[in-house]
């Protein structure tokens with residue numbers, strides 16, 4: 709019987725180095741013969757993902773709740789693929805997940821509980837690595853891009869909500885790690901690797917669902 713592989717989520721503010729670190733992590737897992745697959749949310753390739761992309765690029769406008777539900781639906785359309793990968797022994801490394809969904813939407817003023825509901829019972833990560841960086845440091849890295857939400861004031865609120873989610877996940881027995889992402893990229897990669905090695909070599913329990 710194949711052993712279930714771990715589900716690893718990398719979260720963080722815009723410009724926190726998520727995409728770089730996710731790529732480095734995947735390279736290292738492959739070099740160590742740990743089969744792994746990258747999943748990225750939003751997945752802009754699906755029909756729902758294209759609606760999200762158009763919203764983020766300000767080519768379309770949507771009600772705050774409507775876009776929130778689309779981000780969640782975009783995860784649900786990949787939920788069974790993620791489970792199949794894990795059950796076939798392939799680790800999933802996910803660049804953003806439901807925690808981004810809550811943090812970004814709630815920072816616009818929607819209720820935290822309302823934002824959480826559509827993601828309840830998605831596959832739960834075995835490890836969440838939150839790349840923590842101050843909005844000032846993120847801005848110094850060449851500034852934010854052109855997309856919606858990439859503004860210092862919004863990022864500050866998003867960061868606060870991420871930290872609240874982290875405290876709740878930890879209190880609930882989940883594994884959430886705050887990583888200081890303001891350091892050099894090698895130092896960050898090394899710390900990420902320590903945590904990933906731990907879950908990749910340790911016992912992975914039965915699959916769990918978020919907030920159930």
Ligand code: NYM
Pocket residue numbers: 722749750764779780804805806808809810812813855856857858
């Ligand atoms: N975002 C991402 C949300 O608002 N809700 C979500 O559920 C997810 C997954 O999309 N600023 C936001 C955060 C980012 C933006 O993500 C695009 P990326 O990783 O830059 O492609």
Ligand code: MG
Pocket residue numbers: 722723855
């Ligand atoms: Mg971005």
